[in-house]
Amino acid sequence: MSAENTFIRIIYLIFALISYTIYLFSIILFVFRLLDATQFLDPFTFEFQIGLKESIFLNIGLIAIFGIPHSVMARPGFKKYCKRIIPLPIERSFYVFIVSITLIALSILWQPIHIEIWIIQNSPWKYAIYSIFLIGIILSVVSTFLIDHFELFGLRQAWNFLIKTESYPSEFSTPSLYKLVRHPMMLGMILALWSTPLMNLGHLILSIGLTIYIIIGTFFEERDLIRTFGEKYLNYKRTVPMLLPLLLLRQKITKD
Numbered sequence: 001m002s003a004e005n006t007f008i009r010i011i012y013l014i015f016a017l018i019s020y021t022i023y024l025f026s027i028i029l030f031v032f033r034l035l036d037a038t039q040f041l042d043p044f045t046f047e048f049q050i051g052l053k054e055s056i057f058l059n060i061g062l063i064a065i066f067g068i069p070h071s072v073m074a075r076p077g078f079k080k081y082c083k084r085i086i087p088l089p090i091e092r093s094f095y096v097f098i099v100s101i102t103l104i105a106l107s108i109l110w111q112p113i114h115i116e117i118w119i120i121q122n123s124p125w126k127y128a129i130y131s132i133f134l135i136g137i138i139l140s141v142v143s144t145f146l147i148d149h150f151e152l153f154g155l156r157q158a159w160n161f162l163i164k165t166e167s168y169p170s171e172f173s174t175p176s177l178y179k180l181v182r183h184p185m186m187l188g189m190i191l192a193l194w195s196t197p198l199m200n201l202g203h204l205i206l207s208i209g210l211t212i213y214i215i216i217g218t219f220f221e222e223r224d225l226i227r228t229f230g231e232k233y234l235n236y237k238r239t240v241p242m243l244l245p246l247l248l249l250r251q252k253i254t255k256d
């Protein structure tokens with residue numbers, strides 16, 4: 001292996017690690033945004049002196065800036081085009097990088113709108129809601145490791161390229177949580193979005209906007225999975241609900 005070739009391989013791995021680090025930072029920042037943890041957000045955020053309508057439109061725009069690239073870049077057509085520009089070993093890392101940057105932008109530019117929708121002050125209920133929030137976060141994280149966390153975020157591809165190991169296409173599998181719902185990661189995100197004891201208009205816009213994005217994105221992802229895995233995924237889709245595990249329990253009760 002030439003020195004130049006080795007250098008390129010190392011640079012690709014460094015880029016993958018940087019992208020992953022930025023992703024972790026973006027997730028931490030976003031969790032603080034969901035928790036409205038102003039003591040941690042203040043050093044990073046920007047609040048503009050604008051009116052209610054302008055704040056709503058800006059927030060909706062931030063959701064679009066995050067959601068549209070996230071969905072478009074995940075599609076096979078874009079990936080095919082992207083391969084002409086972005087080297088294959090860092091294609092996924094480039095995707096992670098762009099998504100992380102847009103999530104950071106959403107978190108730091110988001111304009112709080114303190115119009116109260118609901119507030120739960122009763123301590124047991126408040127702790128119960130925060131518990132659901134924590135379950136949602138854990139569910140999302142664990143789901144990534146059940147499939148392949150390091151491949152999902154581009155680290156495995158860059159590492160395999162460095163050590164000259166061939167990457168094999170992912171095989172269809174349904175480990176543990178994926179037997180309950182087809183998209184446990186998205187279920188966890190929805191739980192985290194809506195589990196708050198203090199729901200104001202700003203948080204409501206964020207929750208509605210990202211929930212709509214998750215549903216639309218999941219629809220297109222499933223279409224891609226059917227193209228990739230064919231009848232295997234169709235059978236899986238018939239027997240396992242998309243997001244609500246209660247539907248699976250209802251199906252079993254009905255059969256019994």
